Amino acid sequence: EVQLVESGGGLVQPGRSLKLSCAASGFTFSNYYMAWVRQAPKKGLEWVATISTSGSRTYYPDSVKGRFTISRDNAKSSLYLQMNSLKSEDTATYYCARHRGIGTTSFDYWGQGVMVTVSS
């Protein structure tokens, strides 16, 4: 059974940093592109970052480019999101998600999400 379990969320002040983790199991982690998708309270879904199977390629929307860094450790089947210079508009539930197939395709499995609140 595919499982994605996020951790590392919490309350953080504007301008500070936070690192999210996602532990994957039930599939060969190194074979899949992985992503982070967020959802602000009572709002829709927003893609945040994608990383290739080896980690050599990463993709971000303009809203987080230069502030967020996605990475992975295939030996530990783990995905990470380093978030720097956090803003109040980054407040959201962050989901770890697996891309279906190679490339930035659909997201076929999602974690339960972790809440990040940016507030002073």
Next chain:
Amino acid sequence: DIVLTQSPALAVSLGQRATISCKTNQNVDYYGNSYMHWYQQKPGQQPKLLIYLASNLASGIPARFSGRGSGTDFTLTIDPVEADDTATYYCQQSRNLPPTFGGGTKLELK
């Protein structure tokens, strides 16, 4: 960025057909595939993939769910609707970066 537009809400009766639409401002077809996908999200839960590449049923999804469309116009159909289908449904395109989502359609029962 490709913009996806969905109606905010839809109310249907149990056992009837629900048709949820998603329109894009750019063509999301490429080499014979339509890069449109559909998700279901229930309150307090993570999204679940229902349909990928416009019309392909994801693993474990009942055949009551179906998708169709091409180019810029897509639909998700639930027939017949069951009580457990009350949720918000999102479309998502992966034709271009960044992947973008529609605003969601909340399905309610009459």
